[in-house]
Amino acid sequence: MRISIPVSAFVAAIVGFGGTLAIIIAAATAAGASQDQTASWVTAICLATAIETGLLSWQAKMPIIAAWSTPGAALIAASSGFSIHEAVGAFLVAGVLLVATALFKPLMRLIARIPASVASGMLAGIVVTFATGAAKTVSADPYLILPLIAAFFIMRLVNPSLSVLVVLVGGGIAAFLSGRVGGLPSPELSTLTLIAPQFSAAAIIGLGVPLYLVTMASQNLSGLAVLKADGYSPEPGPLIGITGLFSVLTAPFGASTTNLAAISAAICTGPDVHPDPKERWKTGPFYALSYLVFALFGASLVAIFAVLPPSLIVLVAGLALLGALANALTIALKDERERMAATVTFAVTASGLTLFGVGSAFWGLVGGLIVLFLDLMKKR
Helix, strand or coil: CCCHHHHHHHHHHHHHHHCCHHHHHHHHHHCCCCHHHHHHHHHHHHHHHHHHHHHHHHHHCCCCCEEECHHHHHHHHHCCCCCHHHHHHHHHHHHHHHHHHHHCHHHHHHHHCCCHHHHHHHHHHHHHHHHHHHHHHHHHCHHHHHHHHHHHHHHHHHCHHHHHHHHHHHHHHHHHHCCCCCCCCCCCCCCCCCCCCCCCHHHHHHHHHHHHHHHHHHHHHHHHHHHHHCCCCCCHHHHHHHHHHHHHHHHHHCCCCEEECCHHHHHHHCCCCCCCHHHHHHHHHHHHHHHHHHHHCHHHHHHHHHHCCHHHHHHHHHHHCHHHHHHHHHHHCCCHHHHHHHHHHHHHHHHCCCECCECHHHHHHHHHHHHHHHHHHHHC
């Protein structure tokens, strides 16, 4: 076996985990989760990612890589007014919808028909608050933040996939050496904490449905596209169904949705892994092993994040989503005929509007689709 197989898998796992863990922490904070509940969230979502990747890769003999929904976590972090119990109820609903999508092909086709411009406008509206939040950290702690921003953009010239990880590790070391961190917590093994779900119409419509739509449009469809680009053509239904099922099973432990990976998958599916496409599926077990380790020490990782400067966490989350923001804006504004609808979706989503207890992501999607419909009616 080529050494490139485990190396690619470990790099993909580290990039996916280390680069976006701050967003999961921000999501848990927004939902009012305690440190134990946040640790359970991280542990459960890592376990789901490991099992899904190992099972699907072995079964299909393809490099099918799972991940958590980074745009979904950003959506949760940008939401307000929901308790952790309502969030768990929304996660369950999103997972059930993912399973339903896998079982009913008409539903899959319906989701696929949502214009990419509108879906991308919603995603851009969700993540733009993180980018602006990262910019605001400069005034909070310029001596820590400015060198890290410089390191991020310099590292992008060398290896973009590791740029966020460099900021996280480098920022943590700098914060510790400069006395911004009181002391590192003692290592501890992870535990799972059951969280009773609470179902409310506001949380289901304002959080559960947008989480499902973002996961499908921004993650699962992109993940399938990555596999197809490297010559793999798996049946979508079982892949989405399995990830949806594990999303349902892990939701009571605080975990948000898991799905097919896109960026992490691209590291594991290309010719650099192995010249023979039939051998690349072996990245799956190594990737799964990495996430089992992350799950085992999830509580310690959450505890470390808890003692880091808040400005550093906000910066890492914002920088991690810059690529997603740039890509979403590009797609949203690409088609001139749908540009106004995408702009309305973006503006309403980014506004943070809450109406009838329902969050802005839902209203942004509704507003964009209405504008698109009116534009189509005018052309007729």
